Amino acid sequence: MxxxxxxxxxxxxxxxxxxxxxxxxxxxxxxxxxxxxxxxxxxxxxxxxxxxxxxxxxxxxxxxxxxxxxxxxxxIDSEESMNVAVIGIGNLGRAVAGYFKGKRSKLNLVASFDNDPQKVNRVISGVKCYPYTDIERMIKELDIRIAILTVPPDFAREITEETVRFGIKGILNFTTIPLNVPSGVYLEEYDMITSIEKVAYFVKENKIY
Amino acid sequence: MxxxxxxxxxxxxxxxxxxxxxxxxxxxxxxxxxxxxxxxxxxxxxxxxxxxxxxxxxxxxxxxxxxxxxxxxxxIDSEESMNVAVIGIGNLGRAVAGYFKGKRSKLNLVASFDNDPQKVNRVISGVKCYPYTDIERMIKELDIRIAILTVPPDFAREITEETVRFGIKGILNFTTIPLNVPSGVYLEEYDMITSIEKVAYFVKENKIY
DNA sequence: AAGCCAATGTTAATAATTTAACAATAATCA
DNA sequence: TGATTATTGTTAAATTATTAACATTGGCTT
Missing domain, CATH: 1.10.10.10 (Winged helix-like DNA-binding domain superfamily/Winged helix DNA-binding domain)
Known part of the structure; x- marks a missing residue:
């Protein structure tokens, strides 16, 4: 194909x-x-x-x-299922984790990462949360291929560099910071502000107030 | 222009x-x-x-x-600022609200709506939450033009129909349910599962395991 | 100050994506 | 059963979006 x-x-x-x-x-x-x-x-x-x-x-x-x-x-699915992690389990991270629940498909959400002591080592929205210090170990142990990035912007570049180094092959970036990844890693970016501004623009242009 | x-x-x-x-x-x-x-x-x-x-x-x-x-x-901005509401102030709704904070621009998040008694009439992520029964009144009172839809899927169609009837001109739909809106209303849809599946597909196709 | 360089604005070409057109064919119905 | 209709798969056309090419122009250098 x-x-x-x-x-x-x-x-x-x-x-x-x-x-x-x-x-x-x-x-x-x-x-x-x-x-x-x-x-x-x-x-x-x-x-x-x-x-x-x-x-x-x-x-x-x-x-x-x-x-x-x-x-x-x-x-579109891979032969065997592929493991996914949410990085940053704030509101958006939890929302993403929630979306996975009850969803079929060959994608398994197997971990989340965060540094908040309130969150670390607890199960949040159905996934175990690990501290960032465990990221290398867990990516390898759980064979995580895809990272969904929902961390604060200041932290986005650093954590991306790490996950890529540790073997992540695909990133879905929800932060407002555009990332750079080496070739061989697939990057998809989405900024909700852009979507909102787009809606606002076309509402304005319709001028049906 | x-x-x-x-x-x-x-x-x-x-x-x-x-x-x-x-x-x-x-x-x-x-x-x-x-x-x-x-x-x-x-x-x-x-x-x-x-x-x-x-x-x-x-x-x-x-x-x-x-x-x-x-x-x-x-x-891309409108002359005067345009008012926005988040409908459904769960995890995703709060995430969206959070994105607005500290963002310049002519878009003002002025309200959220939800039915959870824990949330109603409280300020959540910086916006006041109103019950759905107030939606008509508040859309008109606050001159809300844009709705960001972050409700559970089962509720999406019903609430959309209402908001449109009460004067909303633009909808950003984050639910997994595709909506129908009358012409004159601008609709933008985003499904994060699609993004994740897209990432998974291209990771698979790269075959650099 | 003359000439080169670097970066721009714009037209033309290419590529990607969507839509239209239509032949082929199973289901329906007189 | 045979004609008609509805729906499909597919090629061709149209549209839209991106990229390339290039002339222009302000700044810099000597």
Whole structure:
């Protein structure tokens, strides 16, 4: 399987999320245009993405929800499950940890890290919290591949450098500090202020006050 | 000023954030390639975006940091400040509220909403929390234009319908439920699971275990 | 002060992404 | 059963976004 465009990967994740909702609703089949409508995109987009991953429905009663969930999993999930840690278990860190609960998928949240003595060595939002001094040991012991960074900005660069040195291969950075990582490490950054400012801009431009 | 592409708006927000960091570092001028490097994009991208907003540096000693911050503000901020509310003041809601603290900009977080009796009528992360029953009154009284949605998924659709009915013009949806809003209301959605799955996918594809 | 250098603004080219168009085909129904 | 409809997979076109190319210009050097 050729490497997919990032945009397509994102949508596949969204398709799966939506399909799982369908299962909840006891819907076993879904048309491309239904799936599209739920995600505010076009049916062509859906069909094209599924084409890219080589999925065919055969039936004309829409896609088999369960089957498609599986197919998407085969593409975007890793063979065995991958371990994840949240670094900085403040409000955002706990929110992230909460999102993992009850979520299927091959991603296991196996640890969090923080320095607050109130938190260290306790289970918070379902994950054990370790002190930063244990980070090297735990990354190796638990085979952690992905770090979700929710630390205060001042601390972001330092901790990133460490996690990378200790073997982390992917970072999702929620801090406001842009990071630099060596090649071979995948970095995804998200700044919620940017999203809010974007909303504000388009609200302003609509001028429907 | 013509309406800008969403991508450019996002980058402008990021430019400003970076420029504010520059001020912290007592840097008063910055070259396009410096700014670009900090954000992992190209210098051409920066120059092109600035061209779009009609900014010229005149100097060849880089952009005047303060001036550029102002210019970006003139483009992406609204004339008077715009009021924002966080709906659902759980972990994620508190994290969002925390991000607002110490942030300049024309966006004021003026309220949060929740139904937990532990939270209602108290100040949490710097904002007063109101019960959902007050939502109509407060949106109008405080002239709230933007809602940041951080409620449990089951509640997302219902509360969205209400906020829109009561006059909200922009929604940033952090829940896992895709929303539908009438035209005239701007909707931005972000699902952190998608980001994490994207990271996992590219880690897997790199295959540098 | 003349000439070089470095950085900019802008147009043109390229690449990526989305959308449109349409042929193919299973399901439906007269 | 045969025609019709609805939906799919896929190629081609259009759009959007990024990058390259380059002329311009202020500053610096000698």
């Amino acid at each position: 050729m490497k997919l465009p990032g945009k397509t990967v994102e949508r596949l994740s969204e398709y799966r999320r939506t399909l799982l909702e369908c299962l909840n609703e006891k819907r076993n089949f879904i048309f491309s245009h239904d799936l599209a409508a739920r995600l505010h995109i076009t049916a062509v987009q859906v069909r094209r993405d599924l084409m890219l991953i080589g999925y065919s429905s055969v039936l004309r009663k829409g896609y088999d929800v369960r089957e498609l969930i599986d197919t998407i999993g085969k593409i | 013509m309406k800008l592409p969403g991508k450019t708006v996002e980058r402008l927000s990021e430019y400003r954030r970076t420029l504010l960091e520059c001020l912290n570092e007592k840097r008063n001028f910055i070259f396009s390639h410096d700014l670009a490097a900090r954000l992992h994009i190209t210098a051409v991208q920066v120059r092109r975006d600035l061209m779009l907003i009609g900014y010229s540096s005149v100097l060849r000693k880089g952009y005047d940091v303060r001036e550029l911050i102002d210019t970006i503000g003139k483009i």
